Amino acid sequence: LGRRIKKARARCFGSCLEGNLVITREIPSIQTTFQAIERIDLGDGSFRMSFGFDLGPLKDSIGAIGLINPPLIGRQGNGKLVPITGYRRILAAKALGAERIACRVVEDPDMSPLDSLLTALHENLCVRKFNDVEKGMILDRLSGHLPRTDIIDRYLPLLDLPRHEDTLHFHMRLERELDDDIKNALARGRLSRQVTKALLELDQAARLPLFEFFKKLNFNLNQQIQAIDYIVDISKIERKLIRDLLQEAPIRDMVGANDRINSPQRAKAVLRLLRKRRFPTLVLAEERFKKKLSHLRLPEGARIDPPPHFEAPHYRLEVLFKDGIQLRNTIERLLSQPEALEGLVSPWKEGS
Amino acid sequence: MPRVPLREILIGEGADGHPFTSKLLKSLSGIPVRHEEASRPRGKPDRILFEKETLELLAYKGGFLKPCPGTREYICCGYQILNVGTNCPLNCSYCILQSYFNQPYLRTFVNLEEKLEGVLKAIDGEPDRVFRIGTGEFTDSLALDPIVGWSELLIPQFSRRENAVLELKTKTDRIDRVLRSKHRNRIILSWSLNSPFVSAHEEHGAPSIKRRLEAARRCQSEGFALSFHFDPLLTHQNWREEYLKTIELLDSHVDPKGVIWISMGSFRFMPPLKTIIRKRHPETMVLDGEFILGLDGKMRYFKPIRIELYSFVRRQLEKWHPDLGLYLCMESDEVWEDSMGWSPRDSLGLATFLDQRVVNFFG
Numbered sequence: 001l002g003r004r005i006k007k008a009r010a011r012c013f014g015s016c017l018e019g020n021l022v023i024t025r026e027i028p029s030i031q032t033t034f035q036a037i038e039r040i041d042l043g044d045g046s047f048r049m050s051f052g053f054d055l056g057p058l059k060d061s062i063g064a065i066g067l068i069n070p071p072l073i074g075r076q077g078n079g080k081l082v083p084i085t086g087y088r089r090i091l092a093a094k095a096l097g098a099e100r101i102a103c104r105v106v107e108d109p110d111m112s113p114l115d116s117l118l119t120a121l122h123e124n125l126c127v128r129k130f131n132d133v134e135k136g137m138i139l140d141r142l143s144g145h146l147p148r149t150d151i152i153d154r155y156l157p158l159l160d161l162p163r164h165e166d167t168l169h170f171h172m173r174l175e176r177e178l179d180d181d182i183k184n185a186l187a188r189g190r191l192s193r194q195v196t197k198a199l200l201e202l203d204q205a206a207r208l209p210l211f212e213f214f215k216k217l218n219f220n221l222n223q224q225i226q227a228i229d230y231i232v233d234i235s236k237i238e239r240k241l242i243r244d245l246l247q248e249a250p251i252r253d254m255v256g257a258n259d260r261i262n263s264p265q266r267a268k269a270v271l272r273l274l275r276k277r278r279f280p281t282l283v284l285a286e287e288r289f290k291k292k293l294s295h296l297r298l299p300e301g302a303r304i305d306p307p308p309h310f311e312a313p314h315y316r317l318e319v320l321f322k323d324g325i326q327l328r329n330t331i332e333r334l335l336s337q338p339e340a341l342e343g344l345v346s347p348w349k350e351g352s
Numbered sequence: 353m354p355r356v357p358l359r360e361i362l363i364g365e366g367a368d369g370h371p372f373t374s375k376l377l378k379s380l381s382g383i384p385v386r387h388e389e390a391s392r393p394r395g396k397p398d399r400i401l402f403e404k405e406t407l408e409l410l411a412y413k414g415g416f417l418k419p420c421p422g423t424r425e426y427i428c429c430g431y432q433i434l435n436v437g438t439n440c441p442l443n444c445s446y447c448i449l450q451s452y453f454n455q456p457y458l459r460t461f462v463n464l465e466e467k468l469e470g471v472l473k474a475i476d477g478e479p480d481r482v483f484r485i486g487t488g489e490f491t492d493s494l495a496l497d498p499i500v501g502w503s504e505l506l507i508p509q510f511s512r513r514e515n516a517v518l519e520l521k522t523k524t525d526r527i528d529r530v531l532r533s534k535h536r537n538r539i540i541l542s543w544s545l546n547s548p549f550v551s552a553h554e555e556h557g558a559p560s561i562k563r564r565l566e567a568a569r570r571c572q573s574e575g576f577a578l579s580f581h582f583d584p585l586l587t588h589q590n591w592r593e594e595y596l597k598t599i600e601l602l603d604s605h606v607d608p609k610g611v612i613w614i615s616m617g618s619f620r621f622m623p624p625l626k627t628i629i630r631k632r633h634p635e636t637m638v639l640d641g642e643f644i645l646g647l648d649g650k651m652r653y654f655k656p657i658r659i660e661l662y663s664f665v666r667r668q669l670e671k672w673h674p675d676l677g678l679y680l681c682m683e684s685d686e687v688w689e690d691s692m693g694w695s696p697r698d699s700l701g702l703a704t705f706l707d708q709r710v711v712n713f714f715g
Contacts, residue, residue, distance in 0.1 A: 201630065232630075237640045279642045282654045309644035310655055313686050348656035 030104040032070050035081060037094050037101050040073060044082040046113065046141070047074075047120040051133040052187025058092040067093065070102040072123075074116055077108045084116045085123045114145040125158065131187040132196070135159045136174035143172060173200050182211050192221040198228045206235075206242035213246050216255055217267045230274035237278075281348075285310060288347035296340045299333040301326075310346060356441050356499055359405035362457060364388045366411025372462040373409050376500065403456040404441050407499070412461035417471045420489060425647035426682040427696060429615070430703030433489040434471065434518075436464055436502050440492040442523060443556040445633035446584055449490065451625040458491075460500050472509060475516050482707040485510070488521025488542065495524050503530045511535035517710050519579060523558040525567035531574055538714050540612055541571040542579040545602070547594030550586050554638055561598050565605035577612050577713060583681055584619035585661045587641045587653070592664055599668045608673030612713045613706060616662050617681030619643075620652040648682070655687060662691035677709045 071086020083090055084106070093101045111119070121138055124130070130138065138159065142151050152163050161167050174183065177200060185191040191199075191214070199207050210231065214224055235242045246252070254270050261269065276283045289306055298304065301320035307313070321327040334341070361383050367373045368387065377385060388408070416435050422428025437460040439449055461467075475483050487493045487502065497503050503520065507530065510518035520530065521542040530541065543564045546554075551561050559567075572578050580602070588594070602608075619638060621629075623645070629636055643651040652658065662680060669676055679702060680688055688695035696702040 201627075233639065279644075279654070281642050281657060282644065285654075285656070311644060311647055313684065346656075348659075 030072075030106060032102050032104055034100045035073060035103045035105065037090060037099060040081045040083060040090060040101075040103075042083065042087070042090065042094075044080070045137075046082060047084045047116050048087050049120060049124060049130065049134050049138050049141075050088050051137060052131055052184050053088060055088065055092055055095060058088055059095055062089065062092050063096055067102055070104055072119065073103045073105045074111060075105050075107050081105070084111075085120050117141055117145065121158075130159060132171065132193060133174055133183045133187045135161065136171040139168055140172045140175040170197060170200070179208065179211075182207070185211070185215075192224060195221070195224045195228055198225075198232065202232070202242065209243045209246050213255065217270055218263045219267050219271075223267055223271060226271060227274060230271075230278045233278050234274065282309065285347040288350060292343060292347070292350075295343070296334075296337060299330045302330050302334065304344070315344070356496060357405055358383050358407050358499075360407075361385045362388055362406055362408040364408050364410030364459075366413075367409040367462045370409075370411065370462045372465065376409065376462075380499065404439070404443065404458060406457040407496075408455075408457040408459045409462050410459065411463040412467070416461075416464065416467045417474060417485070422682060422699065423648035424699075426684055427680070427688065427702050428682060428699045429679060429706055430484070430699055431489075431519075432483055432485045434485050434487045434506070435461070435490060436487045436506075437461055437496065437500075438490045441495050442492060442558045444523075444558065445554045445556065445629055445636040446586070446619055446621070446638040448621055448625060450628050450632065451622055452490070458496065460496065464502065465505055468505070468509065472513070475513060479515050481515060482710050483513075483516035484519065484706060484710065485516055486519040486521055486542075488519070488544075492522050492524060493520035493542075494522035494526045494530070497526050497529050501529055503533065507533045507535050507539050511537045511539055513538065517714065521579075521581065523555060523564060525559050525563050527567050527571055530571065530576075536575040539576055540579050541568065541576045542581060543568050544581045544583060545598055546582065546584075546586070547588070547591060548597050549588060549590070549594045554586075554633075554636060561601055565601050569605040572606060572610050578606060578610055579612050579677075580614045581617070581681075582665055583615060583617035584638075585616055585665065586619050586638055587657060587661065588637055591661075595665055596668055599665075599672060603672050608676060611673075611676055612709055613677030613679060614669060615679050615681050616665055617683075618653050618658045618661055620646065620650045620682070622650055626651070647684075658683070659687055659691045662687070666692055677706070679706065 067089060069086070069089070071089050072084040073086075074082050074084050076082060086103075090101055106116075117138075139151060139155065142155055146155075148165070148168065152165060152168055156163050156167060161171070174186070174196065178186075178196070182191065182196070182199065186193070186196050191211075195214075199210065202210065210228065214227070217223075217227075219227055231242060231245065234240070235245050238245070246255075250273060251270065254266065254273055257266060257269075286306075289310075293304060296304070303318045305316045305318070307315065319327060319330050321330060358380065361377065361380060363373065363385060365388065412435065414435070418433050418435060420428060420431040420433055422430075437458070438452075439456075439458045440447070441458060475485075487506070494503070506518055510516055512535075517538045517540055519540040519542050521544060523544045527541070530539075533539075545561060545564065548561050551558065558564075568578055568580075582595075582598075585595075619641070626639060629639060642654045642657060644654050646652040653661070662683075666678055669678060678692065679696075680692065683691075685695045685697055696705050
């Protein structure tokens, strides 16, 4: 049996990698037996590559028609049973109240840990997409058995990742360094990869308060990126711990202002507060410009916008009009305020 | 032994057996030599692992003379870069080279001598044009000179040309080989300057401003023309007082009449550099300013901050001497007007201004 499995694995994985398809039947031919679920060590994550999943649909499926594909279980030298494939199926069966489950059990000497890991990987690979956390789990486990160059060359592309050392490094750090709460948010798309990278650059004492801050404010992904950038910068500039910064009165009060404003408004207000602190000169210039513009009494249908960050030389005047007469009226109304128009200068030049 | 700490020499593509390689290996005997693997790792290497103690020798296949990569959104000086190598043994926190090149080593191009012929031919082919050429854009012009000795090759060639100048821009005091040259004409020795605070905290491995200016004084006394570059200007605590200290040092070391030009540029960087700087230099203050996305896609200080920086340094420099050939690097017409009191209007205008300085200086 051992030889058959190894041969099968070699052919199976050879086929996946080199495109030389060989269908193997050796693993399915292992006899199915029933095992007590409590004897299977679900806490052993050696070959697990599932994270942040919803068990509901699988439970419904097993509840409706039973288990179609029995999990593959490894029996280790000490007699311990560990899941190789089908971790979620076992969980679902357990959640449905099953005490025993149909499995195929391979004995320890028949399948090396790497064989088991690759079996689990390839079983999953063709039927679903892995999230970033799962990719991290796989790469981290592979790193215990294979040289980094092999992982970069062969397994990053299999996981739809670019062949870069830093991609491997990032995913392994995800698995090793992040708390489950943060991993969950990433796996469920509530945290972007970019923000996760930024969180990884922070120490643990900063990471968790920041993550909690994000959760409370329900930032969208773009807002998360902006917020983390502002917060890290402010903490560096003011030499303050991120944890302490987030506890300061104006931020804390705004985060807790549940009764006055709704969640998106709160998120925007906090971002404005942070931006003003990070870019005081720029925000002051914007405020001055806005004030100046308010003195202009722009006719209906006309608007004036400064260039982004006041960097380009030209401001933009936009006029909506139905016909030439309306256009003339709008322009005349604008020109009737020469002093206000001439006062529209770069905000930092006011009074100079 | 060279004054540049080298851990390894890497023989790259086209360098094996090249006479320059043989000569260099002979002078650097004792340093381990490795031949680059035929198959290089795919994808970009981790740019954070910036290897500054490996010298890679290779034959460069691209053009050796290229215009400075200016952008049309800002006024560019029209400088030409003679590409002798890339990266630098110094470790300035703000260095754009950290994100510029997708390979990590100090690189020197062994085929410079044979390619120089084509460069000189191109220069000679346009006798009415002034070529302002420098080697200090992608590397420090003199940091590796004790090892590679490019100055000995380049100085005589450029010194005898009537329509070109060669500017060797450095933060080091590695001037021995330059001073050994008997040529002076049309060679400009140039130093990057900053405030003493920036120099001490951000320019890791570089000599102090005082040592740079002592080297400049020596070069000036030996008959070389000088130039200086206040780039990147950085806002920091007491930046006015700090930049003033540098200008006072300039005053005490250098005769301003021997200065062909002084440029000023504020810190600007491609957005991905921020992460690299944060990682490589966690204690840096160079990212503390109010940076906005410029019209060229680079981050730069919010406009009034740049104007304030330039105006201040310009006023102080003009107090030192009224005719220093001051100019701004990659700035807008508006910033020129507001900080310098005049504007060349466009890149052609600035190039003309600097070309005229060359003519006035060297004839």
